[in-house]
Amino acid sequence: MRKLLPVAALLASASLCAPAAHASLISIGLQEAGVNSGNITTVATDNGSGVASYGSSSDQASGAYGTFTVNLITATGSPAITSPNLDSTALNVSGSSAGVLDVYITESGLSSPVGVNDLMSAFTANVFNGAVSSVVESTYISTSNASYGGTLLASNAFTGIGTQTFTDATPLLSDPYSETMEYVITTTGTADVNDTIDIASVPEPGSVALLGSGLLALGLLLRRRRSA
Numbered sequence: 115m116r117k118l119l120p121v122a123a124l125l126a127s128a129s130l131c132a133p134a135a136h137a138s139l140i141s142i143g144l145q146e147a148g149v150n151s152g153n154i155t156t157v158a159t160d161n162g163s164g165v166a167s168y169g170s171s172s173d174q175a176s177g178a179y180g181t182f183t184v185n186l187i188t189a190t191g192s193p194a195i196t197s198p199n200l201d202s203t204a205l206n207v208s209g210s211s212a213g214v215l216d217v218y219i220t221e222s223g224l225s226s227p228v229g230v231n232d233l234m235s236a237f238t239a240n241v242f243n244g245a246v247s248s249v250v251e252s253t254y255i256s257t258s259n260a261s262y263g264g265t266l267l268a269s270n271a272f273t274g275i276g277t278q279t280f281t282d283a284t285p286l287l288s289d290p291y292s293e294t295m296e297y298v299i300t301t302t303g304t305a306d307v308n309d310t311i312d313i314a315s316v317p318e319p320g321s322v323a324l325l326g327s328g329l330l331a332l333g334l335l336l337r338r339r340r341s342a
Contacts, residue, residue, distance in 0.1 A: 142219055253296075
């Protein structure tokens, strides 16, 4: 048993480096160019569950907003998944007129990890049908815990199906802070788009190496015991 203690300590130390789940609030906001004087309207929150949704396919609302009809927007964050990871999907069908719809998803009240961290922003355009001009996907970090904005992390403009991934360093983070995803959907008529944005933490090389060393030591120890 004593021989296992150093390995267990290594594994415990590595686990301490992983971000923990913290209480936060997810909000979904909509804004259409020329509608509601440019104000962002909060249409749904997660109520602390870690999962928020809005649209005609959800239980929260009809999905009608300005000249657009939103089938479904979903967002998943803490505590459903580990902070600061945040996943979202935006599925939109417009009316017959042209328009620009902004979809914002903010997770506020984050407390971990703090300091400067590398975050990965993964952007995907899965469906691009009808009169779609473009979909611009962006991610932001706000050190002041603001909703629907902050310091730009990454951005990508899609004019068709595709995927792009970026890794960027955050500003110096302290409790509390927020992260935001934004979709800017531009249409010239009836359109159908399905896009996703994911924010994920990037493991520190030291943490990965420490965990790997612990697992290697455990494997060697078990092999010696079997051969004894």
